[in-house]
Amino acid sequence: MITEDRILVEGGWRAPASRETVQVISPSTEGVIGQVPDVGPADVDAAVKGARRSFDEGVWRRRSVEERTDVLGRALDMLEPQIEEIGKLVTGQMGLPTSMSGQVLASGIATGRYFLDVARNEPVSEVRRGQTLAVVVREPVGVVASIAPWNGPFNSSITKIFPALAAGCGMVYKPAPETPLDSFPVVEALLAAGVPAGVLNLVTGGGDTGRALVAHPGVDKVSFTGSTATGREIGGECGRSFKRMQLELGGKSAAIVLDDADLSISLPGLAGGAFFNTGQVCASYSRILAPRSRFDEVAEAMVAAAESFVVGDPFDPATTLGPLVSQRQRERVEHAIATGIDEGAKVVAGGGRPDGLEKGWYMQPTVFVGASNAMTISREEIFGPVAVLLPYDTVEEAVAIANDSDYGLHGAVFTTDEERAAQVAAGVRTGSFSVNSYTYNVEAPFGGVKASGVGRDTGREGLTSFYELKTINITPGMEPLYGA
Template sequence: MTLDRDAFYIDGGWAAPVGSNLLQVVSPHSEEVVATVPEGSAGDIDAAVAAARRAFDEGPWPRMSPAERIAVIEAFSGLYAARLGEMADLITLEMGSPTSFSNLAQAPAPWMQIEAFLTIAREFPWESTRVGNLGTPVMVRHEPVGVVAAIPPWNVPQFTIMSKVVPALLAGCTVVVKPAPETPLDTYLMAELLQEAGVPAGVVNIVTAGREVGEHLVSHPGVDKVAFTGSTAAGRKIAAICGQQLKRVSLELGGKSAAIVLDDADLAKTIEGLKFTALMNSGQACVAQTRILASRANYATVVDALAQAVGAMVVGDPADPATEIGPMVAQRQQERVEKYIALGQEEGARIVTGGNGMPEGLDTGWYVRPTVFADVDNSMRIAQEEIFGPVLSVIPYDDVDDAVRIANDSDYGLAGTVWTGDQEAGLDVARRVRAGTYGVNTYTMDFAAPFGGFKASGIGREFGAEGLGQYTELKSVYLEG
């Protein structure tokens, strides 16, 4: 069965592209082309935005009751749940995520988001009345923000699409999705499921394209809000465009998160936890806690335990269930990570496992050896800049105050953890670290709670009632007493 596609999903059907350019979807493991899809142009974006605009301005979706929209998304959820294995396999194929992670998170977590947002939408205060300060009633309405441009990255494509599309739809918005050119295949399956669920024509439109065409979408006068997940550099540019146009924007950007290991932590449990929180999705995760902070008294022990665990991780074919670390998404990403490994050595850090060069037994694929650096100072670039690969820096601290200072000494503030035998002490650390999400002896994402970052890690929040509210405008209606 071929995975090739020749059309975009626009206005409820499959529309031929304006141009003839194709994007090649390349397996990061085999380096072979596994599919081709059309490459969108400004004309395709114009058609998609026009369809979304009509569907919002004239169509039934924004005028349905919340209960009617919920019913359609419930149907979508059921269809999605039945195709989780297929979705996981597509994402493993197109971006190299280990199948164990794809079946744990890449496909099930988006479905869990749908279910969580449905629960939130059923209880959301779409209209509420309060008593004003003059003693007369005021109705407060949450109305849809309009046409939404949803721009996800390649690392967790469905996860980041669902965090935008589902709350937007439940709020009554219409959407244009621009998937990353590396990972278009999963969105075609999603489009089929949306169509089957009965989402009206024009409510969701999907055009795969590169960065330049993405900028055309961001700046399009027909778009009311931009929801973006990706690099901080791209986020700054999007924010500038939206600021000029006074366009609503939410940004989920990069991170350089810290995991603080206190001396009373259960080391075996901590190391097992760090393997996931620091190296999930082969290190290609914005929440990856790649700065490991250990006390000077316990530093050598933590370094040795981490090096042993990371050095033993299975690197290889992402389709193999035993694989823990797969390839980087593209050759440019492999080269980027290798440059940071070389830079870390130039800066004076010491490699205790890993380093540059292909992992043993692999001749093809964009692989990087999982690498742990010791003797890292937090001012080094490998400790300050997001590498987006399986590279960890172990940084010593003097006491808890010093650990918190180091964790906060970053342009970013997305995630973090503290590992300790004393939960109250852990909570005290959690309250002091400036990050939007934090874990004590664990790290997860609960879709009932807001997710997002401080500082250069973004603007706005996803998930929870707060994430749904990002796709609404508030209207106050003053009533006669």
């Protein structure tokens, strides 16, 4: 068992004021594997004030981009040899199979390096010549409160911490209460690499900790990834105090299979999009739209794909699908499946708990047919290994079904006709879209429209979102001061 009895606030590790704790539960054994502080308002206040003080004093933001990215690059160099050990923490906390964790965490390191490259190549000032001469300056937005999800903890710490620090911000980072353990080695690497005291703060805890952080008047921006319900709460608080916000929320993404699709090529993307990480992905293909003329063929292929996953102990190298993160999450998925059956849909694969796995919050990959887009399983995010197959007659109808959703995070089309792929991609209203694949591209902006959120987490935009723009109207003689 790993016991962390410290938080990072005001420049150093210390015991929290609160004696409350959060237990970290293994989703595969249901046993306690760790414990962290459940900090209260006093510790949140100290963390924000520490970040605020360091930001106002300029100990980090006044350094050049090159100096900041050198420090952050050293941290990534320190983390890379720890991937295997940190991967075990991730597997233990949320059940990502070890057969995948090395690749997933390595992609997180690569994402961090990508952000540093963007920072080095993104100009921090630009002279604009018109009727009036002006320079537009990018300045760090201020103190950032970053609140991470549990479904990809290590990678979330990279995408939340590194671009904000590269831009010169101060910050308070709060990992999810289900998966806090891997955040400690990340923060330790950043401190060892040379991030100054007070710039980065780490607090742990549940929903009340997050609320205190979001509401704190010393926070300039909130970066949150999680449920749409929590995002609405955060959006309301940020709106009242005019905080900047970046919200990456839920999804109910539709993958449209066209009538010319080659299923032998399409199936890996469809199945991976539906079931990767036990379906605990906001961008998963939870709705799969198939032409009525090929519906049975697509359904049979998805059933075979669902049944091919090896569900079991995530530490077993043979496992390809681990448990759901918590008992609450499994109960939520089971309730969604029962609701789908009650509303008239038919389960053709999975639908229950796997045999022989009495311990752990396991769930079979599940495929529904006989559903409509009006059913609850087609409208609400399930966040589990559940795919709903929906028929359509025309491509226009398929696009309309895909758009008939409160969400707009991801989507896909599978076809051998690139012109038709482009037409479908243009017609679906969503923040990101994939053709013949299930792709999370960190070098392009990722985020949602409608109830899927506000802002973008990756690409150049993922870094520049931590800048505030300032216009300075200047005289001609001042141009050389800004590198013109």
